[in-house]
Amino acid sequence: MNRTLYVTDMDGTLLDDTSRVSPESAEIITDLTRRGALITVATARTPATVSPLLAHTVTSLPAIVMTGATLWDRNSMRYIDTRFISPETSRLIRAAADRHGVNPFIYTFDDKGMLTVYHNGERSIHDDKFINERMKLPLKRFHIDEPAGMNQSIPNTVLFFAMGPCERINALADDIRRSIDCSVSNYVDIFGKDVGIIEIFAPEVSKANAVKRLARDINADRVVVFGDNLNDLPMMRIADLSVAVDNALPEVKNAASTVIGPNTSHSVARFIAEDFERMQ
Incomplete structure (x- = not known):
């Protein structure tokens, strides 16, 4: 079975226009995770806001937070693999x-x-x-x-x-x-x-490098990422499939492998569901 790692940005991508994970998106991602899908977020946010935003969304992998400077284990509530500035x-x-x-x-x-x-x-x-x-x-x-x-x-x-x-x-x-x-x-x-x-x-901190380390650690053989802003471009470049939401900046849409619906239409969760089914 193909081990695909799905990584989505939050603001403007997974989060809707009220800066929340919609109930439909939360339900889809939770169901997929319980079926074995490997889904996480990569965000500039810290766990202080990530944790409440994902309170109703079950994921099994640590969240990539602070633009990849550290990971946040949602189960143990601790930081992992932190990169400090000298x-x-x-x-x-x-x-x-x-x-x-x-x-x-x-x-x-x-x-x-x-x-x-x-x-x-x-x-x-x-x-x-x-x-x-x-x-x-x-x-x-x-x-x-x-x-x-x-x-x-x-x-x-x-x-x-x-x-x-x-x-x-x-x-x-x-x-x-x-x-x-x-x-x-x-x-x-x-x-x-x-x-x-x-x-x-610190040097070499990025969403992209954190995604690569996480993919290596879980033995993923395919990486799919979702983004909307310029700081998502590095991780989109290292992905096997890069996906931009329709409300993304033009530079992001031009760099993406494919463009889906806007963040207001549960588009990321729906795409993951379709891709997960196709890869089974």
């Missing part, structure tokens, strides 16, 4: 962010493995909205304008994340790519076209 690289990134007037969120793990997020300095309305929507989530702790957040090389740093004007974010991304050995992703926020987002990880 202290020296952290110092260089913070210096570059200061030069471009960007105040990033710094994601770290505390001694108990809790995801801990620091932010110091000026905040935009987007930053405040981001914090307020996540402040009470049980799997994430925010520390705002605390002295510990001024440490230039906070231990166990996994991610630098920032939002801001596209020109400022893009300039920071270009600067870092030229001078610092790390993984950088910058793109336009799907919820605000004038807002740029940057994510900075």
Whole structure:
């Protein structure tokens, strides 16, 4: 029997226009998983939001979270195979962010493995909205304008994340790519076209590399991925079959092997169901 690994992005792909997994999608994926389908997600999100979003969706594989910097075992509720940014690289990134007037969120793990997020300095309305929507989530702790957040090389740093004007974010991304050995992703926020987002990880962190490691670990002989945004392109390039939803960016649709319906029509779950049946 063919062992196909199905990996789907969340926002704009698996999630509908209310940023939820629809009941129909949850039911389809749960049923397929119980029949042996190998399905997971690959997302920039952290488990703090992934876990509640997938609360009614059964999957057997760890979720690829934080753009592949770590995996999240939903059953044991622990992080697996985390890639940390070195202290020296952290110092260089913070210096570059200061030069471009960007105040990033710094994601770290505390001694108990809790995801801990620091932010110091000026905040935009987007930053405040981001914090307020996540402040009470049980799997994430925010520390705002605390002295510990001024440490230039906070231990166990996994991610630098920032939002801001596209020109400022893009300039920071270009600067870092030229001078610092790390993984950088910058793109336009799907919820605000004038807002740029940057994510900075340890070298070689990507959804693509995490998908390849997971496929190897479970002995998958075929990989099918689903996406909608530019940060999905690397994993789409390494897949045997790459699928774009109809609402995807033009660059993503052009790069995909096939284009399906929009994220508002349970399209990912329905495609997986059809493909799973065909491969049996």
